[in-house]
Amino acid sequence: MRPAALLLSTLTLFSYYTRAQVHTNATCSSEFDWMNNSKGQSPCLITAWLWSPCFFPESFVPALAPGGLYGGPISTSESNLCECNTVAFATIAACGICQGRGDGVIPWSAYDRFCTDTAAVSKYPFNVPSGTEIPAWAFQDVTENNALDVDAAKAVAESGTCGSGKYYHHHTSSSVFLFGVPSIRFRAADESTSAVFGRNSRLSDH
Template sequence: MSTSSTPVAECVANHWTINSLGQSPCEVAGLLAQVCTGVRLILPQLPERNEYYGPNSTNQNSCRCSSVLYSLISACAHCQERNYVEWSKYKENCTAAMTPHSGSFPFPLPPGVAVPSWAYQDVEKGDTFDISAAIISG
């Protein structure tokens, strides 16, 4: 979660990750996380160090552990020109019951949110978010 002193994650202008509604993957990820928690997740800007977004042992749930949220969060890191982690590292704090099948989101999408098709890619196969495949699928 971001505090008032922490800059909010923003993508560089005209980035391919912006959806049809003009929402960044950082914003869409926060809106999807709200489905499970009731509180919108606001992703802070990633520092230049090797930090990443991901569930920890106290905040994991079915939304935070979904591959769709992982893909959106990875795209959020990428559009900030930062690194993101492999799927296996991202989900290491998730129980098997909390990690839905790759390429799916376990809840109905909230109104006013457009999830790009690239967010549903299979991340199990390569153990990562595939930027090249995402760009092609648009």
């Protein structure tokens, strides 16, 4: 292959892996518009962006079925820092809540069960993706109540406190950058089966 063609091929491949498709099909009720960030993005789309450093070429947050809850990593081998941090937990919880799904996600202690490395509380472990902004309410310490405190989050949102830029913490490890379609877990409240895109896995009872 000629050098020019090789260079073009390399650049094309690089471009492919650096432009993740970030999206969601979840719809939030308008009563939760206060959860949106300064870009007008719902917590579901914000979560997709927060997961994007680890998931190429697609970072997707699916809508929940009635009675469903979002879950965390289903095994230590599938854990990653994009999910294993309280900021992403807060936004995915908000994503479920704004769809009318109770707490939106399983309790933090269960969500974090298979995380082999967890970012410091109230820290997002990467540079904030340029396509989003993390609202200030997402930096809440969810370990205190084992869940997102919606009332406290709303109070922060209505106070006009600024978000992401002030709070992020950059993690330099590259070991969590995984290529392939992300494993997005969710479960029905009355079932122990966790649905994973592309395969089915059993979610342990917590």
